[in-house]
Amino acid sequence: MTQQTPIVSMRGIHKRFGAVLANQGVDFDLQAGEIHALLGENGAGKSTLMRILYGLYRADAGSIAVDGRPALIRSPRDAIALGIGMVTQHFALAAPLSVTENVILGQEGRLRLDLKSAEAQVTAAAQRFGLTVNPRAQVHTLSIGQRQRVEILKALYRQARVLILDEPTAVLIPQEVEQLFQTLMRLKAEGVSVVFISHKLSEVTRIADRVTVMRSGCVVGSMPAAQTSPAELARMIVGQTITSVSKPRQLAADRPMLILDDVWADDDKGAPMLRGISLQVNAGEIVGLAGVAGNGQTELAELIEGTRACRRGRILVDGADVTRAGPARMMQAGVGRIPEDRHASVVGDLTVAENMALEHLNEFGRHGFLDRARLRRHAEQLIAEYQIKARPEDRIRTLSGGNMQKVILARVLERRPRVIVVSQPTRGLDIRATEYIHGKLLDQRQRGAAILLISEDLDELLKLADRIAVIYGGRIVGVMPAETATPERLGLLMVGMSHETGGPDHGAQS
Amino acid sequence: MALKVERRPAPVWLPPLLPLLAVVITFVLTSALVWLAGANPLRAYYHFLIEPLSSRVSALEVLVKATPLLLTGMAVMLAFYGGFWNIGAEGQFLVGATAATAVGLNMHGVPPWVALPLMALSGFAAGMAWALIPAVMKTRLHTDEVVTTLLLNTVALLLVSALLNGPWRDPISQWPQSPEIASTAILPKLAPRTRLHLGFLIALATAFVVGVLLRRTVFGLRMRAVGLQPKAARFAGIPVERMLLVSALASGGIAGLAGMVEVAGIHYRLIEAISGGHGYTGILVAMLGNLSAPGVVLAALFIGLIDTGSQTVSRALGVPVYLGEVIQATLLLVTLAVLLLQNYRLRWERRG
Numbered sequence: 001m002t003q004q005t006p007i008v009s010m011r012g013i014h015k016r017f018g019a020v021l022a023n024q025g026v027d028f029d030l031q032a033g034e035i036h037a038l039l040g041e042n043g044a045g046k047s048t049l050m051r052i053l054y055g056l057y058r059a060d061a062g063s064i065a066v067d068g069r070p071a072l073i074r075s076p077r078d079a080i081a082l083g084i085g086m087v088t089q090h091f092a093l094a095a096p097l098s099v100t101e102n103v104i105l106g107q108e109g110r111l112r113l114d115l116k117s118a119e120a121q122v123t124a125a126a127q128r129f130g131l132t133v134n135p136r137a138q139v140h141t142l143s144i145g146q147r148q149r150v151e152i153l154k155a156l157y158r159q160a161r162v163l164i165l166d167e168p169t170a171v172l173i174p175q176e177v178e179q180l181f182q183t184l185m186r187l188k189a190e191g192v193s194v195v196f197i198s199h200k201l202s203e204v205t206r207i208a209d210r211v212t213v214m215r216s217g218c219v220v221g222s223m224p225a226a227q228t229s230p231a232e233l234a235r236m237i238v239g240q241t242i243t244s245v246s247k248p249r250q251l252a253a254d255r256p257m258l259i260l261d262d263v264w265a266d267d268d269k270g271a272p273m274l275r276g277i278s279l280q281v282n283a284g285e286i287v288g289l290a291g292v293a294g295n296g297q298t299e300l301a302e303l304i305e306g307t308r309a310c311r312r313g314r315i316l317v318d319g320a321d322v323t324r325a326g327p328a329r330m331m332q333a334g335v336g337r338i339p340e341d342r343h344a345s346v347v348g349d350l351t352v353a354e355n356m357a358l359e360h361l362n363e364f365g366r367h368g369f370l371d372r373a374r375l376r377r378h379a380e381q382l383i384a385e386y387q388i389k390a391r392p393e394d395r396i397r398t399l400s401g402g403n404m405q406k407v408i409l410a411r412v413l414e415r416r417p418r419v420i421v422v423s424q425p426t427r428g429l430d431i432r433a434t435e436y437i438h439g440k441l442l443d444q445r446q447r448g449a450a451i452l453l454i455s456e457d458l459d460e461l462l463k464l465a466d467r468i469a470v471i472y473g474g475r476i477v478g479v480m481p482a483e484t485a486t487p488e489r490l491g492l493l494m495v496g497m498s499h500e501t502g503g504p505d506h507g508a509q510s
Numbered sequence: 511m512a513l514k515v516e517r518r519p520a521p522v523w524l525p526p527l528l529p530l531l532a533v534v535i536t537f538v539l540t541s542a543l544v545w546l547a548g549a550n551p552l553r554a555y556y557h558f559l560i561e562p563l564s565s566r567v568s569a570l571e572v573l574v575k576a577t578p579l580l581l582t583g584m585a586v587m588l589a590f591y592g593g594f595w596n597i598g599a600e601g602q603f604l605v606g607a608t609a610a611t612a613v614g615l616n617m618h619g620v621p622p623w624v625a626l627p628l629m630a631l632s633g634f635a636a637g638m639a640w641a642l643i644p645a646v647m648k649t650r651l652h653t654d655e656v657v658t659t660l661l662l663n664t665v666a667l668l669l670v671s672a673l674l675n676g677p678w679r680d681p682i683s684q685w686p687q688s689p690e691i692a693s694t695a696i697l698p699k700l701a702p703r704t705r706l707h708l709g710f711l712i713a714l715a716t717a718f719v720v721g722v723l724l725r726r727t728v729f730g731l732r733m734r735a736v737g738l739q740p741k742a743a744r745f746a747g748i749p750v751e752r753m754l755l756v757s758a759l760a761s762g763g764i765a766g767l768a769g770m771v772e773v774a775g776i777h778y779r780l781i782e783a784i785s786g787g788h789g790y791t792g793i794l795v796a797m798l799g800n801l802s803a804p805g806v807v808l809a810a811l812f813i814g815l816i817d818t819g820s821q822t823v824s825r826a827l828g829v830p831v832y833l834g835e836v837i838q839a840t841l842l843l844v845t846l847a848v849l850l851l852q853n854y855r856l857r858w859e860r861r862g
Contacts (some may be wrong), residue, residue, distance in 0.1 A: 001622075022830075107729055127828045161755060163738070212808065305745065306747075307744060307745060324838075326747065327744065327745055327746065327747040328747030330747075331747055336747070339745065343742075344739070344741045344742055344745065345742055345745045345746075346742055347735045347738045347739040347742045347743065348738070348739065349739075350731075350734065352733060354731060354735075358731075358735060358742075358743075358746040358748075359746045359747055360726050361731060361732060362728065364728065365728035368727050368729065369726055369727050369728070370726055370728055370731060
């Protein structure tokens with residue numbers, strides 16, 4: 001099918017982790033100068049395949065050829081020598097060092113460190129590929145997007161002809177994504193091949209020349225990007241047709257259920273984090289909260305979850321003052337909580353049944369003794385109702401992310417909460433679990449619950465929310481109806497480039 | 511070929527077998543020492559493990575030795591369950607013994623059914639008070655309880671020493687030991703011509719109560735949640751600080767009760783060596799017992815057996831009695847290592 005020799009050719013790659021076959025006989029070809037998207041759900045084997053190519057893992061079986069010659073890649077050092085570079089999801093940068101120092105780290109060459117000429121090289125490469133970053137800046141002062149650029153520069157400095165990016169856009173705001181795409185186009189023009197691991201279909205069809213889809217360790221298809229569509233790709237990824245839930249018409253939502261009135265709170269280090277948040281969520285409404293991580297959304301969620309102290313201001317749930325309430329009283333007041341960190345809201349070594357009852361244990365006691373039968377019946381009922389793949393007696397730590405999230409969801413929704421605060425509900429979940437959670441949240445909205453949805457996934461916010469608020473530096477810098485929100489408009493607010501007040505918001509804006 | 515370490519959860523059948531595995535590894539490791547001491551390791555282990563059970567008296571002596579360990583083991587287990595890393599059972603034991611002695615010395619003419627509960631209560635209360643200090647420091651000031659409980663052990667030992675060399679010095683012998691407690695303050699014997707006393711049944715009952723409390727009650731489930739993952743417990747509305755305090759106090763109380771039992775059941779007076787490390791051995795018992803009540807009972811009996819055996823073995827084979835302590839110490843290290851390493855696997859990997 002292809003005329004020229006692929007720059008990278010992987011054949012029959014097998015990799016097993018314990019009982020899991022992460023790659024089973026995978027073939028993968030990368031042509032020179034193409035942007036090749038590698039698509040699939042979490043656990044489909046995309047990252048494993050690329051980690052094998054970069055020498056982070058060793059394949060159990062299979063062969064790799066670079067430029068048509070068999071290549072033995074035992075470590076990243078071998079991969080780099082062959083011109084292969086990779087930017088993983090977790091950056092490997094030394095925070096106290098400068099950009100240039102990080103770029104040349106491990107490649108200093110001679111004894112004498114020639115920082116000047118290195119700096120010049122870094123600057124030149126940065127300009128050529130639109131990777132704007134100050135070569136003298138210390139890495140710890142850089143944003144996530146800038147750090148990613150340093151990682152790319154690092155690979156290019158090592159003469160990479162193949163650049164592997166593992167979910168590069170997951171941590172970026174829309175404007176940064178745009179800039180990254182510009183860089184990738186320039187790299188392509190210079191003849192660099194790019195492997196782009198992603199699960200965002202819209203990005204893939206925009207930027208990629210070729211798309212390879214993986215599912216449960218196998219390649220299910222590989223085709224030019226122009227000959228496919230997001231819908232077809234989605235079907236290939238999941239292996240069946242997934243109907244996306246859509247937001248039904250909003251019922252009257254004019255009864256304020258959750259009111260935050262000029263709320264202040266500190267972060268874990270005791271520094272002021274929330275600086276006068278005012279927000280209102282009405283019954284039957286989903287208010288989305290957008291923001292770059294670390295701008296106060298975690299603290300805001302914890303405030304409503306009852307695990308963080310409120311320094312100033314008031315929190316009202318259906319008119320009742322819960323400003324100083326702890327977790328127990330928050331739940332009594334009708335607040336359902338689905339937190340950001342799943343693992344910190346369940347006890348991993350307790351069973352599914354015990355975790356399901358943990359927030360209301362008094363209802364499962366008889367004269368102080370645990371009613372095990374009741375605990376079990378309760379769990380069985382929720383497991384059936386929420387289609388959770390687990391047994392009541394399983395330790396919850398053994399569950400997949402999606403099933404664990406369903407347990408938490410079941411535990412919360414069973415109480416028919418009037419207010420739901422939910423953070424990053426689908427982070428790390430596959431498409432099916434994501435759709436399921438989205439459907440359940442929309443059901444709650446129809447039921448009349450007031451939902452505060454905190455998410456870093458703008459697509460999720462745009463799909464579910466009735467109004468979207470943006471948090472920046474511990475303040476709400478804008479609230480808008482979802483119909484008028486666009487990724488660009490939200491992105492500008494998220495980085496503090498603009499400030500929108502007023503507007504058609506019927507929430508309490510100060 | 512390259513040797514690789516992989517992290518992989520242990521299969522379900524493994525954890526219950528781990529203590530047994532630890533015992534076997536310990537015996538293999540210490541056999542060199544036994545051999546150096548001039549004895550045949552196999553014969554030594556026969557005397558350690560089988561010989562004590564061959565006569566009624568020495569078999570019951572195993573129960574006597576196990577009694578304080580059962581209590582301190584339970585104390586440590588309870589604290590570990592609640593997430594309070596109590597290394598201070600030794601100190602709590604000592605103050606418990608001291609308080610019980612103080613009561614026992616003044617019980618002349620008081621009937622046993624009044625004297626004994628009073629002593630038990632004072633021992634329990636003293637142990638609780640001793641644990642209260644590090645517990646409050648942890649909940650209020652976030653001080654590391656491992657350090658504070660450990661340091662308080664020395665304080666308690668010096669306190670006992672000061673009492674025995676000062677106001678409580680035995681007026682008759684002039685030795686640093688307290689006078690004998692009242693005869694009505696002595697725990698009755700369970701079997702004639704042995705040292706087995708009522709304290710063994712008290713220890714068993716305590717183990718039963720603690721076991722039921724942790725496994726079968728709402729309170730126990732809350733405490734386990736707090737110990738396993740305080741953040742999640744707090745999120746679920748469980749008062750983490752209060753639970754921690756309760757587990758620390760109950761733990762200290764039980765360790766203090768162990769002190770009372772040794773005074774009223776064995777020595778009838780306070781001596782400096784009243785504990786001799788029962789508090790520390792309690793940690794070994796709790797870990798070896800896999801932090802379960804039945805496991806702790808078995809572990810305490812097993813250590814009691816080795817304790818008794820180390821005397822038999824030294825008599826029969828002429829090796830130092832300290833060999834028993836070496837074996838116990840090795841067992842603790844091996845047990846901890848085995849518990850830690852159960853989730854790892856060694857694997858050979860082909861190169862290229």
